[in-house]
Amino acid sequence: MCAHDFTQGWLGVNRWSLELLDQVKDIAQEAGRAIFDIYQQDDVGLQTKADQSPLTQADLASNNLIIKALKQLTPDIPILSEEGHTLDGMVDTFWCVDPLDGTKEFIKKNDEFTVNIALIEQHQPVLGVIHIPVTHETFMALQGEGAFKIQDNQTQRLAKQSGEIHSPPIFAVSRSHLNDKTKAFIDRHQATTRPAGSSLKLTLLAEGKADAYPRFGPTSLWDMAAGHVILKETGGEIYTLNYQPLVYNVNEILNPDLIAVRDKNVKFNAEYKHEA
Numbered sequence: 001m002c003a004h005d006f007t008q009g010w011l012g013v014n015r016w017s018l019e020l021l022d023q024v025k026d027i028a029q030e031a032g033r034a035i036f037d038i039y040q041q042d043d044v045g046l047q048t049k050a051d052q053s054p055l056t057q058a059d060l061a062s063n064n065l066i067i068k069a070l071k072q073l074t075p076d077i078p079i080l081s082e083e084g085h086t087l088d089g090m091v092d093t094f095w096c097v098d099p100l101d102g103t104k105e106f107i108k109k110n111d112e113f114t115v116n117i118a119l120i121e122q123h124q125p126v127l128g129v130i131h132i133p134v135t136h137e138t139f140m141a142l143q144g145e146g147a148f149k150i151q152d153n154q155t156q157r158l159a160k161q162s163g164e165i166h167s168p169p170i171f172a173v174s175r176s177h178l179n180d181k182t183k184a185f186i187d188r189h190q191a192t193t194r195p196a197g198s199s200l201k202l203t204l205l206a207e208g209k210a211d212a213y214p215r216f217g218p219t220s221l222w223d224m225a226a227g228h229v230i231l232k233e234t235g236g237e238i239y240t241l242n243y244q245p246l247v248y249n250v251n252e253i254l255n256p257d258l259i260a261v262r263d264k265n266v267k268f269n270a271e272y273k274h275e276a
Helices: 018-039 056-075 103-108 181-188 200-206 221-233
Strands: 078-079 095-100 114-121 125-130 137-142 146-151 154-156 170-174 192-196 211-213 239-242 257-263
Touching: 018 078, 018 114, 018 125, 018 137, 018 257, 056 078, 056 095, 056 103, 056 114, 056 257, 078 221, 095 103, 095 221, 103 211, 114 221, 125 192, 125 200, 137 221, 154 211, 154 239, 181 211, 192 200, 200 221, 221 239
Parallel strands: 078 095, 170 192, 170 211
Antiparallel strands: 095 114, 114 125, 125 137, 137 146, 146 154, 211 257, 239 257
């Protein structure tokens, strides 16, 4: 669907437009193509960063492409990226970018990695795009305008989630970071699990394929931001363990422990069973 058709119906109730969302979608998809080209190579240029996390040529190629494109698109909006673009001080509005979310999955060749681009305003994500390079699927949302999925060049609006949960509940869990606290949480709620890499766990919630995503361990702002606005626009939320919505502050890159839910009215307590 072309950009002009996609922006029909825009009423100006938000200062960020569906046209901007469509342009960011194009950037994410272009980055996805650059990643996929490297993914098909035997040598992905594996390096180790100072924090001992992996880095590949795909991370760098995607980052360079996204940063250049966003600077051209919105030159006055600063950019926070996992790969070397930091911000500090009082920053009200900024781009939050993970050019390759799921580098470990990329290295394992299991196809479960994404491109994440989000726009943050007043400490909350207001626009987000998640692109999956291998399947060519794209999830995106704009605050107040809904969430969408693009598959096979067809765009569909994602439905708002109801208050009903699966029985037993289904929890999306990390393939690479499933710790004892998370296992205990799963057992406490007698839940089944659906493992997935990167921000794919948040897209599972947005599509109603899982009920919650517990993350008890370190994540960064760029891991959650794009999926957060998609989830909010489908009726979900990402909560801290005291059930406050996750906030985005450039001076606090690391997130606390989190529970993402597909319906914001269904809470899975960290200590007890869920309550509607």
